[in-house]
Amino acid sequence: MTSKIVNINLSSCSYDIFINDSYFDFSALQDLLCNRKIAIISNDIVAPLYLDDLKSTLSDYKDSIFSHILADGEHNKNLQGWNSILDFLAENNFNRSDLLISLGGGVICDMTGFAAASWMRGIDFMQVPTSLLAQVDASVGGKTGINHKMGKNLIGAFHQPQAVIINTSTLKTLPLREYKSGLGETVKYGLINKPQFTTWLTNNATVINNQETSVLTQLIAKCCQYKAEIVQQDEKESGIRALLNLGHTFAHAIETYTQYTTYTHGEAVAIGMVMAAELSDLINISDSHNLRKELEKHLQDFHLKIMLPKAIDANKLVELMRLDKKVINNRHRLILMKSIGNAFIQKDVCEKDILQSIKNCQQ
Ligand code: NAD
Ligand code: GLY
16 A cells, blocks of 8 residues: 655645555544535546445544535536535535535536535535546646636636545556546646656656556655646646646637537646647747657657647637636746746737647647
């Protein structure tokens, strides 16, 4: 058994991320669990697999546990899904002293967090992420939210969890496509400011692709640590936290355009990061002028898609990008890269160049 704890220290609150390879480790959290109602929020894919396990871990509190199961899928991360959680809390008289626990991938983490942020102006919650993407990113850092029909994650709030409990053995049931999707977000950390992590990923690509237990705890702990370092400096994204959005402006437009039917979030992020590298080459910001090729090689280590089909209308993607949360006064701010491990925020990026970089990544 291997386990690790990563701490997030924020001025508003601090909490731990417990990473364990065989069970849901709530052992240090007893004080936060007692004398309150607990609602576990999950979906119809993950609940049949892990709800009983989680409930038996929490058996000391069995008389206080409720569960609410949502329909699976990014297309259900919307006002209706969020509202159904609120209805459930109202019907069961949840109040400010009670607790929510997410059990699922990033969709469930984001929706549970947003329900916790909004119910009675904010109640406590814990994240139990079960997808790789949620374990390396979505469960950590307090961004919560849902999609609006005009764009992804347009509705939401910053609301930090009380704890994140990661049991990497849940990844055994995760479909391979979703595992690879999680690697899309994993790669991001190296590109932002950890070139040594990019080297580590390349050196360990085989064991990572084989999902060897010994490497998973390390991989997830490194990502949580890197994310914590950034969130600790800028909890509410007034500055450097935007770097965590590398590739995401493109990705969110791709996901909205394809109505969440064609690409997983991590797949769209991988393509979006290639577009960001292409744009960095195109406007002569990258040191090597060959950054896109370097990144493509890295992403191919993990069998991630790197191109978008030509049938997707690049002009429509640019239109969708105008609703990105980083846009200020109608001007695009994008995360670009000088090199692998050196990302930065570029203001006033011209739409003509954005359009060209998308087209150059279509085949
Ligand atoms: P997801 O939640 O849709 O999970 C992917 C699929 O895997 C789903 O069908 C899910 O039910 C299933 N699944 C999850 N765990 C499983 C398991 N152990 N076994 C079998 N099936 C399992 O998608 P995701 O990739 O986990 O997360 C993507 C979401 O996370 C997006 O909505 C994205 O916007 C959000 N996100 C949020 C943040 C943040 O900081 N809040 C960061 C990154 C991504
Ligand atoms: N996933 C982006 C962030 O947490 O800021």
